[in-house]
Amino acid sequence: MPAPIDGPADWEADAICREVDPELWFPDKGEHSKTAAALCAHCPVDGECLDAALARDERYGVWGGLTTRQRDRLVAERRRTA
């Protein structure tokens, strides 16, 4: 997991992806992200991770188990229901 500019957050110490090849979370265009998403599903800090990615409008990779497109859909859904 790439460290944010202001340093890692406390929750990042518990991130599953710290122990696995980070390339899994940044698949090339056309490659699937299912392996990363499956690992995220077991991560104890998936909520914190997703919130952080949404807060910084992360444009690349799988965060909190969601791809960029899935995060964009979530943001749009939240806007519709707010």
Ligand code: SF4
């Ligand atoms: S939810 Fe996924 S990307 Fe986020 S910290 Fe956990 S394993 Fe890493």
